[in-house]
Amino acid sequence: MRFDELGLKEGLLEAISYMGFVTATPIQEKAIPVILAGKDLIACAQTGTGKTGAFLLPVMNNLIGHKNKSTSALIICPTRELAVQIEEQIQGFSYFCGITSFPIYGGGDGMSWEDQKNAFKGNTDIIVATPGKLISHLNMGHVRFSDLQYLILDEADRMLDMGFHDDIQKIISFLPDKRQTLMFSATMPPNIRKLASKSMVDPEQISIAVSKPAEGVLQLMYLAHDHQKTPLIESLIREKPKYSSIIIFASTKKKVSTIARSLQRAGLQAAAISSDLDQKERESMLSKFRAHNLRIVVATDVLSRGIDIKDINLVINYDVPSDAEDYVHRIGRTARADTTGVAITLINEEDMYKITKIEKLIEKSIMKLKVPKELGESPTWVENARKGKSYSGRGSRNNSGGRSGGRSGGRNQRGNSGNRRR
Numbered sequence: 001m002r003f004d005e006l007g008l009k010e011g012l013l014e015a016i017s018y019m020g021f022v023t024a025t026p027i028q029e030k031a032i033p034v035i036l037a038g039k040d041l042i043a044c045a046q047t048g049t050g051k052t053g054a055f056l057l058p059v060m061n062n063l064i065g066h067k068n069k070s071t072s073a074l075i076i077c078p079t080r081e082l083a084v085q086i087e088e089q090i091q092g093f094s095y096f097c098g099i100t101s102f103p104i105y106g107g108g109d110g111m112s113w114e115d116q117k118n119a120f121k122g123n124t125d126i127i128v129a130t131p132g133k134l135i136s137h138l139n140m141g142h143v144r145f146s147d148l149q150y151l152i153l154d155e156a157d158r159m160l161d162m163g164f165h166d167d168i169q170k171i172i173s174f175l176p177d178k179r180q181t182l183m184f185s186a187t188m189p190p191n192i193r194k195l196a197s198k199s200m201v202d203p204e205q206i207s208i209a210v211s212k213p214a215e216g217v218l219q220l221m222y223l224a225h226d227h228q229k230t231p232l233i234e235s236l237i238r239e240k241p242k243y244s245s246i247i248i249f250a251s252t253k254k255k256v257s258t259i260a261r262s263l264q265r266a267g268l269q270a271a272a273i274s275s276d277l278d279q280k281e282r283e284s285m286l287s288k289f290r291a292h293n294l295r296i297v298v299a300t301d302v303l304s305r306g307i308d309i310k311d312i313n314l315v316i317n318y319d320v321p322s323d324a325e326d327y328v329h330r331i332g333r334t335a336r337a338d339t340t341g342v343a344i345t346l347i348n349e350e351d352m353y354k355i356t357k358i359e360k361l362i363e364k365s366i367m368k369l370k371v372p373k374e375l376g377e378s379p380t381w382v383e384n385a386r387k388g389k390s391y392s393g394r395g396s397r398n399n400s401g402g403r404s405g406g407r408s409g410g411r412n413q414r415g416n417s418g419n420r421r422r
Helices: 010-018 026-036 051-063 080-093 110-121 131-140 156-161 165-173 190-199 226-238 253-265 279-290 324-331 349-362 382-386
Strands: 041-044 073-076 101-104 126-129 150-153 180-185 204-207 217-223 246-249 270-273 296-299 314-317 341-347 367-370
Touching: 010 051, 010 080, 026 041, 026 051, 026 204, 041 051, 051 073, 051 080, 051 126, 051 150, 051 180, 073 165, 080 101, 080 126, 080 279, 101 110, 101 131, 110 131, 126 131, 131 165, 156 165, 156 180, 156 190, 165 190, 180 190, 226 253, 226 314, 226 341, 253 270, 253 296, 270 279, 279 296, 314 324, 324 341, 324 349, 341 349
Parallel strands: 041 180, 041 204, 073 126, 073 150, 101 126, 150 180, 217 341, 217 367, 246 296, 246 314, 270 296, 314 341
Antiparallel strands: none
């Protein structure tokens, strides 16, 4: 469906056309009419499907020509990078509409705090905020949400994974009961539904099936001992000198730092991105990476969602993600816009149950390779894995007769009560 068939106002359509968009994505086609009709909405669709436009366009459409004395729309998202990205998209869409916006996130200096404070006091139409920083302003009494009409929770599942459940509930307690609430998420675990039951009124539900990895992604898995992983990725990167943009995903900040230092000692241009960096450092690093002035970034899942970085040649999963859908999000950083790319995952025997779930989700068996001989002997269970032996959640029997592997842990769910709209 074309955007000009969705009932959007002329100023928005002009901006959309200027940005080169013509046809709505499936999530946009389904969500925009629901939001324009004033209904609460729970929308589930993976990263890269146009979710940001799906909530921005109808909300901004309704704000054109409607001026309040304070903020009309609040967008809450999990990371500073995503807040910046959403703000940039608002700026593009609002070019012919006169809608104002401001991002609220941590890591800035005193001047940015004052700018944020002034944004709340002024007539800023849309505030895009991370939970922690917004809570700070709420505690200081800087925020007026008396005229708020829209609350949007973007990447809701990721925010709950990061432990923001209590913060979200506290933020909601400051908002008017009469509002339209929109929740966008890549997955729909039980804790999302629980949050929705406390904060929404008879929401419509839209679910776009998780897309399979792009055909242009060459997926490979290396069966390796943990001590072989870092030498292996060094070897793989050296074999691909023409690959100018590489992302390595690890499960913890400590691993991210360790891997980056090892690559640097090996003479490779690499940097670690985590919440330990201040905002200027993170933005500077991402800018260098986008401009191909930094070849390798090592990160946690903060980069697997909501960060628009094009032309990634290689994605390496140092650790297998616990959720199969997170695997799709990670490798979706490469082979975008009909390009090609490579996704390599390093796995040990304990990971095999996760691999079974991944292959079931993507409906494809992924090629499994031995580590090169110069890195030592491959694990003894390699041949069974390469033959496609099925692994149960209880773990597989190893040569010593004991059990190895295990059921992958679920996401932490923190179920505190909060205010419910009536």
